[in-house]
Amino acid sequence: MQIAAYPSDLDISITQVLLTAGLATKLVNDPDDLRTAGEWSAVLVDATVEPDRRIREAGRIAQDTGIPVVIVVAAADLRLVSTTPEIADFVLAPPSVEELTARLNRAAALPEPEETLVYRDLTLNTATYQATLDERPIDLTFMEYELLRYFVEHPGRVWSRERLLSSVWGYDYFGGARTVDVHVRRLRAKLGEERASWISTVRSVGYRFG
Numbered sequence: 001m002q003i004a005a006y007p008s009d010l011d012i013s014i015t016q017v018l019l020t021a022g023l024a025t026k027l028v029n030d031p032d033d034l035r036t037a038g039e040w041s042a043v044l045v046d047a048t049v050e051p052d053r054r055i056r057e058a059g060r061i062a063q064d065t066g067i068p069v070v071i072v073v074a075a076a077d078l079r080l081v082s083t084t085p086e087i088a089d090f091v092l093a094p095p096s097v098e099e100l101t102a103r104l105n106r107a108a109a110l111p112e113p114e115e116t117l118v119y120r121d122l123t124l125n126t127a128t129y130q131a132t133l134d135e136r137p138i139d140l141t142f143m144e145y146e147l148l149r150y151f152v153e154h155p156g157r158v159w160s161r162e163r164l165l166s167s168v169w170g171y172d173y174f175g176g177a178r179t180v181d182v183h184v185r186r187l188r189a190k191l192g193e194e195r196a197s198w199i200s201t202v203r204s205v206g207y208r209f210g
Helices: 012-021 031-035 051-065 075-083 097-108 142-153 161-169 177-191
Strands: 002-006 024-027 042-046 069-073 089-092 116-119 122-125 130-133 158-160 199-202 206-209
Touching (some): 002 012, 002 031, 012 042, 012 097, 031 051, 042 097, 051 069, 051 075, 069 097, 075 089, 089 097, 122 142, 142 161, 142 206, 158 161, 161 206, 177 199
Parallel strands (some): 002 042, 042 069, 069 089
Antiparallel strands (some): 116 122, 122 130, 158 206, 199 206
16 A cells, blocks of 8 residues: 655644554655556545645545545544545544554555435435435534444444444544433434434444334
8 A cells, every 4th residue: 555645744743643553655745646656546635734734635636646645643633534525534633653554555456436325204415415304404513424334334233332433433532421311312303303213322332223
């Protein structure tokens, strides 16, 4: 796997993780170089500095090159990720070796996503991050959408709160299990009384969708 990292002056914590992981990485200082510098499995973008600019650039890189892009972003700037659906994945700063490696591997192996996911009268457009219920749009935050998407992709499965944190949020130390409970409560409210039961609580375990 060949990784391009942008910009070339990466945060030292990211550089150390890449070195520890032993990932084949080439530093790139100009996004235009990605079009001619070789074949890349994925692009890693450091968005811990100038996050607005870097996240916009990450979206353009993904759109222009078709290469999956993973960004490293501070928790305080996570909301900005929802504005750029072209980004394949994100990691919170400072990343661990295991998480960054797993995210890059997953991004590099990602197949072309389905445009829509459908469950009964719920439709999720994975390209535009839009959700409709009985053809009416529903307003979801980025993480509400990601959690609902995960549920729809795995109907009938029972998930612990810890597994949901790991799979949807990508980390298990920020907010804890209560983060999942809060988002489930909000999703139920937005799905409405008739459909709130789609997300059922499995006592002493977690949640099941469908």
